[in-house]
Amino acid sequence: ETGVTQTPRHLVMGMTNKKSLKCEQHLGHNAMYWYKQSAKKPLELMFVYNFKEQTENNSVPSRFSPECPNSSHLFLHLHTLQPEDSALYLCASSPETGRHEQYFGPGTRLTVT
Amino acid sequence: KNQVEQSPQSLIILEGKNCTLQCNYTVSPFSNLRWYKQDTGRGPVSLTIMTFSENTKSNGRYTATLDADTKQSSLHITASQLSDSASYICVVSDEYSGGGADGLTFGKGTHLIIQP
Numbered sequence: 001e002t003g004v005t006q007t008p009r010h011l012v013m014g015m016t017n018k019k020s021l022k023c024e025q026h027l028g029h030n031a032m033y034w035y036k037q038s039a040k041k042p043l044e045l046m047f048v049y050n051f052k053e054q055t056e057n058n059s060v061p062s063r064f065s066p067e068c069p070n071s072s073h074l075f076l077h078l079h080t081l082q083p084e085d086s087a088l089y090l091c092a093s094s095p096e097t098g099r100h101e102q103y104f105g106p107g108t109r110l111t112v113t
Numbered sequence: 114k115n116q117v118e119q120s121p122q123s124l125i126i127l128e129g130k131n132c133t134l135q136c137n138y139t140v141s142p143f144s145n146l147r148w149y150k151q152d153t154g155r156g157p158v159s160l161t162i163m164t165f166s167e168n169t170k171s172n173g174r175y176t177a178t179l180d181a182d183t184k185q186s187s188l189h190i191t192a193s194q195l196s197d198s199a200s201y202i203c204v205v206s207d208e209y210s211g212g213g214a215d216g217l218t219f220g221k222g223t224h225l226i227i228q229p
Contacts, residue, residue, distance in 0.1 A: 002158065042117070042219035043157075043202070090156050101147075104156030 004105035023091030117220035136203035
């Protein structure tokens with residue numbers, strides 16, 4: 001185990017649903033990240049939080065809304081998703097942003113129907 | 114544009130055999146290169162990290178090499194085991210971002226299958 005947990009592990013939702021992904025890290029880190037991993041594509045960085053402040057938003061559609069209430073928890077709120085949003089969503093954390101190793105959670109496998 | 118190309122895309126070998134995975138990059142200026150192992154249904158786990166001055170780094174049966182002049186890296190797996198079946202991802206960081214997440218360029222990964 002890497003010290004980063006994600007729930008749920010699997011999620012199937014319709015295009016009109018609203019759901020949230022949760023990430024929790026037990027490593028005392030201050031930076032947390034959301035990534036999208038699609039089949040046969042490299043990991044795509046979505047959002048970065050450092051000390052609870054969002055520092056990166058890589059042109060992610062507004063149907064994805066992150067929330068970081070404290071340094072240990074990160075949420076990804078989902079609404080009106082499209083089938084092409086189906087992917088593995090990975091959360092990661094690191095001591096801070098910068099040249100630090102990132103520790104990844106197991107991911108949430110999302111299917112949009 | 115920074116790019117990381119990995120080859121082969123997939124590889125099947127018999128248990129006990131050795132194999133080498135390749136990573137070519139165009140990231141500049143270079144900061145560091147990491148190899149990650151991602152088991153099916155799990156998140157990536159770091160195997161090695163190398164900076165400009167390092168040519169070789171080992172982690173058990175995994176040995177990574179780096180040629181910063183030709184911008185190539187390889188990951189050699191010795192005496193493969195069934196548990197080595199996974200995707201192996203090469204990640205290169207550039208200096209502009211101080212090595213931060215926005216400066217990371219990920220490869221698509223090599224899918225390795227070890228057969229008994």
